[in-house]
Amino acid sequence: MFVTMAVDHLLTSFILLLICNTGFSAEISVFVKTGDSVQLDIQTQELPEFDLLSWRNDKSVIIVRYIHESREVKLHSSYKDRVDFNDETFSLTLKNMQKTDTGFYTARTSGESENNIVTYRVSVIDAVDAPVLTVNSHWSSSDSCTVNFTCRAHDLMINSSYQNNRCSPEEVTSQINTLILDCSEESIICNHSNTVSWKIDRINITQLCGGFSAEISVFVKTGDSVQLDIQTQELPEFDLLSWTNDKSESIVRYISGTKEVKHHSSYKDRVYFNDETFSLTLKNMQKTDTGLYTARTRGESEKNIVTYRVSVIGES
Numbered sequence: 001m002f003v004t005m006a007v008d009h010l011l012t013s014f015i016l017l018l019i020c021n022t023g024f025s026a027e028i029s030v031f032v033k034t035g036d037s038v039q040l041d042i043q044t045q046e047l048p049e050f051d052l053l054s055w056r057n058d059k060s061v062i063i064v065r066y067i068h069e070s071r072e073v074k075l076h077s078s079y080k081d082r083v084d085f086n087d088e089t090f091s092l093t094l095k096n097m098q099k100t101d102t103g104f105y106t107a108r109t110s111g112e113s114e115n116n117i118v119t120y121r122v123s124v125i126d127a128v129d130a131p132v133l134t135v136n137s138h139w140s141s142s143d144s145c146t147v148n149f150t151c152r153a154h155d156l157m158i159n160s161s162y163q164n165n166r167c168s169p170e171e172v173t174s175q176i177n178t179l180i181l182d183c184s185e186e187s188i189i190c191n192h193s194n195t196v197s198w199k200i201d202r203i204n205i206t207q208l209c210g211g212f213s214a215e216i217s218v219f220v221k222t223g224d225s226v227q228l229d230i231q232t233q234e235l236p237e238f239d240l241l242s243w244t245n246d247k248s249e250s251i252v253r254y255i256s257g258t259k260e261v262k263h264h265s266s267y268k269d270r271v272y273f274n275d276e277t278f279s280l281t282l283k284n285m286q287k288t289d290t291g292l293y294t295a296r297t298r299g300e301s302e303k304n305i306v307t308y309r310v311s312v313i314g315e316s
């Protein structure tokens with residue numbers, strides 16, 4: 001008889017210990033964005049018989065007490081205005097969470113025994129800063145576009161290059177922050193994220209490289225010269241190469257077969273054309289020369305090689 005009781009007692013203690021242990025280790029991690037609310041559920045349908053149910057934090061503050069018999073709910077004074085307790089489901093909602101609220105939250109019942117029902121590890125984290133994409137250099141023609149750029153956020157940085165409608169996807173992380181870079185035909189996207197938020201910056205490729213907007217901007221002081229290069233080593237096969245302005249005047253025409261160079265009468269004395277590099281130098285620029293200048297080849301097909309948007313600035 002005595003022996004049986006002792007074993008019984010031992011068994012009960014062991015089972016209690018087991019419940020306590022699993023109770024404690026049944027820790028649920030939750031990440032909350034600063035300022036947001038978080039709802040903590042008791043995660044069980046089968047509570048043991050109890051007189052009192054409480055939610056407490058790891059600073060020994062009892063946030064809420066629920067007395068079973070009277071269905072009375074008592075809130076800790078320091079939490080009064082920022083918690084909701086549901087007396088049906090016993091879930092606790094903490095509102096307007098701040099970083100100082102990071103910590104453990106435990107639901108416990110007291111009756112014939114004390115039981116930890118569930119413990120949450122709550123981490124309150126600020127939303128990420130927006131990343132910033134910057135173009136370091138950008139070169140485009142009618143059929144190709146190269147953009148060298150940098151994405152920065154926090155202490156993370158990615159340098160990369162966009163070519164032939166793509167870039168190599170990259171990812172860097174530091175602690176909980178991740179910076180992911182990806183490109184599509186339409187855009188370069190940089191995504192800065194952590195467990196609670198993400199923000200992106202985007203560069204519109206269509207705008208930067210697309211169609212006839214593949215322009216290089218050049219600023220020239222009145223009276224100065226400007227040299228316009230074709231910006232490529234690989235010209236398509238052609239019979240004729242020309243530089244035209246946006247008034248449809250062919251400033252220079254170069255005939256490939258005879259290596260002949262023809263100048264437009266109105267530009268005769270103020271341009272220089274290099275028949276090795278095909279660059280065009282416009283001299284003594286005036287404000288009326290502001291506009292678009294395009295190099296174009298004609299052969300089996302017609303191609304725009306490069307377009308400059310030249311702005312002539314300053315007093316004459």
Ligand SMILES: *[C@@H]1O[C@H](CO)[C@@H](O)[C@H](O)[C@H]1NC(C)=O
Pocket residue numbers: 137147148160161
């Ligand atoms: C752009 O990046 C590529 C590849 O990283 C590099 O080879 C090239 O020199 C860069 N161009 C410019 C203009 O910085």
Ligand SMILES: *[C@@H]1O[C@H](CO)[C@@H](O)[C@H](O)[C@H]1NC(C)=O
Pocket residue numbers: 150157158159
């Ligand atoms: C990116 O480029 C900048 C400027 O060229 C350089 O200072 C920086 O070290 C580079 N960062 C990485 C991660 O390559």
Ligand SMILES: *[C@@H]1O[C@H](CO)[C@@H](O)[C@H](O)[C@H]1NC(C)=O
Pocket residue numbers: 191192193198199200
């Ligand atoms: C940014 O990254 C986060 C986390 O990886 C992801 O959930 C989100 O969908 C991404 N946003 C975009 C626009 O790709």
Ligand SMILES: *[C@@H]1O[C@H](CO)[C@@H](O)[C@H](O)[C@H]1NC(C)=O
Pocket residue numbers: 186187204205206207
């Ligand atoms: C990029 O710019 C083009 C031209 O302005 C516009 O039509 C297109 O919708 C933009 N794309 C994105 C993804 O913003």
